Amino acid sequence: MPKRPTIIDVAKLAGVSKATVARVVNGQKDIVSQETQDRVMEAVDKLGYERNSIAGSLRTDKTYMIALSIPDITNPFWPEVTRGVQDTLETSEYAVVTVNSDWDAARELKYLKMVRRNRFDGLIINPTDANNTHFHDMEVPIVLLGSGNGYAGYDSVGSDTESAVQTALNYLHSLGHRRIALIAGLSVRRKNTNRYHTYVDFLARHHLRLDPDLVIHGDFSLQAGRDAMRQLLSLPHPPTAVFAANDIIAIGAMQTAASMNWRIPEDISIIGMDDIYMASTALPPLTTIAKPKYEIGVEAARLLLARLEMGDEIPIQSVRLPCELVVRGSTAPPAEGTDRA
Amino acid sequence: MPKRPTIIDVAKLAGVSKATVARVVNGQKDIVSQETQDRVMEAVDKLGYERNSIAGSLRTDKTYMIALSIPDITNPFWPEVTRGVQDTLETSEYAVVTVNSDWDAARELKYLKMVRRNRFDGLIINPTDANNTHFHDMEVPIVLLGSGNGYAGYDSVGSDTESAVQTALNYLHSLGHRRIALIAGLSVRRKNTNRYHTYVDFLARHHLRLDPDLVIHGDFSLQAGRDAMRQLLSLPHPPTAVFAANDIIAIGAMQTAASMNWRIPEDISIIGMDDIYMASTALPPLTTIAKPKYEIGVEAARLLLARLEMGDEIPIQSVRLPCELVVRGSTAPPAEGTDRA
DNA sequence: GCGCTCAATGAGAACGTTCTCATTGAGCAA
DNA sequence: TTGCTCAATGAGAACGTTCTCATTGAGCGC
Incomplete structure (x- = not known):
């Protein structure tokens, strides 16, 4: 050669x-x-x-390469975020290495080392276990995906989950639902407090009683959704509506309802969160709170580019992007005769 | 600093x-x-x-970085392939830059240049328009995803689509279906001849007449599936079963059937291909021919690693991975009284 | 004519690692 | 004692680009 x-x-x-x-x-x-x-x-x-960009990179200490650390590219939420990151960084001639943490601290740490070793220019990360010390040691700009809570000093971008939960609950309430269940999910890093607290506040604001039987915690899987729904529909006094912490849980819940011959939405209304692709292809199509997945990716990349260019000259930003209620076929007013008090 | x-x-x-x-x-x-x-x-x-791996790379002319060029990470088929590639290359300390061609020749060419400029060690690609000259100019090992036809001299891995189509058609036939429609899809690079020819051979082998009304060509989208199904179910003599070229088309077809009050599978059976995540969450769950997406990714990465290590010392390989019939709830024998001849 | 300024260009060091060939010292055999 | 072999180590060049400071020549003003 x-x-x-x-x-x-x-x-x-x-x-x-x-x-x-x-x-x-x-x-x-x-x-x-x-x-x-x-x-x-x-x-x-x-x-x-x-x-030869390798030689240039050695001299300039700039590789024009970025790492994106997400939990799992096969989880339907993340491809669109990834795409937003890729598209935005591509316009500035950055290449994106995507890695999967699998919600595992050791894997995540391994990838942080890869970023250092390869002299990547920056990192966009949905953190599993990494903390501020880890990030400080990176010595490159970092943007967090999701809540920036607990990570002082770093740019972050996520969706406005609290008002999203309120929107979902308000919508169910406006349909007439009074017994609304919450399938809350569990966060790997901490109890999923936002959705739960918002739910509690909602009940208080509408003078509704908190029934502990109507709150189920499980992981963010299809099976967890199935199990939770079976539990809810087996109650002596089942809910008339369910708010699920994400679409995957919601679809699992729908499957259980159908197998127990509960009609959706006539007998039980279901709302999810995320608006992943298959929310729209479910039968009936799932009403959901759409998270702006692609836009989250775009914003994360923009924050990183700004940080790369301006360094400390600009303030740390924490961006909350609004979610949007997408009404499809899984929600309706409660059937006549069901308890509305 | x-x-x-x-x-x-x-x-x-x-x-x-x-x-x-x-x-x-x-x-x-x-x-x-x-x-x-x-x-x-x-x-x-x-x-x-x-x-500092940049300095090492300059000296050794090895970056331990690979590019993976796929059509679109947000298309539900590709995240699992991507994951297979990533997991396999990761064990050999390679990082993977994933890029989206969007079935666009100019984008694809831009990425080929990126691979050269960054001195990536290799490329795994589901080609849109690139040809052998482009690949030869890369001067790195390349593995093709999908059919290797038209690309002499390069390793390739795909699924055995022909016997997969036969399996689907044979299964429908064994259920008793005789009027089987084909929603064929269109390939950007060439007419989708494999599925069509296999369908024609199948009909001939079973002494069934080829009815041109039962073959619809459209792109690989949900909307194409919806439109095709509306056309099929509006025929004076509709089919009793539909084989769709991929799951997305199949799910679109299911939506139209449901909206026209055709019960699935009682009135019309549907089979897709791919077994993307939402095939299993559809209602009813979609019977499909599962392509080994993750395994395709794993095999592609293995072929590339072998080529990187052994160069020309090993023969060019074209691997066909078997597909698998996954029977779920969208198929059943045709209803009594429907035409079986 | 001399000195100054400035644009255009060049020489060489720097970036951080790997590789190749030379060196050195120890051990062993004749 | 001398010469040879071999293991361990070192010196310096190589990889290909970018940057910094020096050089050169043209133009201008006094």
Whole structure:
């Protein structure tokens, strides 16, 4: 295999120094005469010269590579976030290495090391276990996906979950539902307090009693949704509506309702959260609170680009993007005769 | 920001040459005395030395980075393939940059250039428009996802689509279906001939007449599935079963059937292909031919690793992974009284 | 004519690692 | 004692680009 032409080969052919070749190739057109530029570009074309970004990176300490650490690319929530990150960084000529933490602290730490070793320029991460010390040791800009709580000093972007939960509960309430169950999910990092507290506040604000039987904690899986729904519909006094912490749980809940011959939405209304692809293809299509997944990715990438460019000159930002109620076919007013008190 | 310790700093502290430090750090334990090794590692720990892989890459011309070019990470087929690639390459310490071609030739070409510029070690690609000349110019190992047809000289891995189509059609036939429609999809690169030809052969082998009204070509979208099903169910003589070219089309078809009050599977059976996540969460759950998505990714990465290690010493491979019929709730024998001839 | 300024360009060091060939010292055999 | 072999280690070049400071020549003003 013949060696690829270098900047030195171009310089020789064009009869200039390698510094001048670099100036032309990197677009410093204002300080190189037109005649010299032409000579250089002719040599570049003739030799088929292509810049070697590894060598450039060694010299400049900039790789134009970013790592994106998410829990799992096969989880239906994350591909769109990933796509938002990729599309946005691509416009600034950054390449994105995507890694899967699998909600595992050791894996996550392994990837942080990879970022250091490869001299990546930055990191966008939905953290599992990493803390501020880990991040400080990275010595590159970091943007957090999700809540920035507990991570002072870092930009973050997530959705406005609290008002999203309120929107969902308010919508069910406006349909006439009074016995509303919460399938809360569990966060790996902490109890999922936001959804639960918002639910409690909602009940208090509407003078509704908190019935502990109507709150189920489980993980964010289809099976957890199935199990929770079976539990709820087996109560002596079942709910008329269910708010699930994400669409996957909601779809599991729908499956159990159907298998127990509860009609959706006639007998039981269900709302999810996320609006992953299959919310719209479920039967009936799932009413859900749509998280702006792609936009979260875009915003995270924009925050990172700003940080890369301006460093400490701009304040730390924590962006909350609004969610949107998407009414489909899984919600309706409660059936006549069901308890509305 | 203090400069990170280099191999020269370690060498000075340990009182050895930088070559010896490199030997120790890179595991060449057999040619360095234990006493020297201890001294070096002590200095490494004391200084917190971390290898700079950019510098190593410049010297060795190996980056341990791979590009994976797929059509779109948000298409439900591709995250699992991606995951298979990532998991497999990760065990050999390769990082994976994932890019989205969007079935666009110019984008794809842009990414090929990125691979060259960044001196990536290899490429795994589901090609849109790239041809053998493009690939030859890459000067790195390449593995194709999907059919290797038209790409002599490159390893490829895909699923055995032909026998998968046969399996689907045979299964419908064994249930008693004789009027079986094909929603064929269109390939961006060429007419989707495999599925169609296999369908035609199947009909001939079973002495069934080819009815052109029962073959619909559209793209691989939900909407195409909806439209095709509306067309089929509006025929004076509708089919009793539908084989759709992928799950997304199949789910679109299911939605139309439901909206036209055709029961699935009692009135119309549907089979898809791919077994994406939402095939199992549809209602009724979709019977489908499962493509081994994750395994395709794993195999592609294995082929690439083999090629990276052995170069031309091993023959070009074209791997066909078997698909699997997954019977769920969208198929049943045709209702009594429907035409079976 | 001389001195100054400025644009254009060049020389060489830097970035941090790996590799190759040379050196050194110990051990062994003649 | 001398010469040879081999293991352990070191010196310096290489990889390809970018940056910094020096150089050169042209133009201008006094």
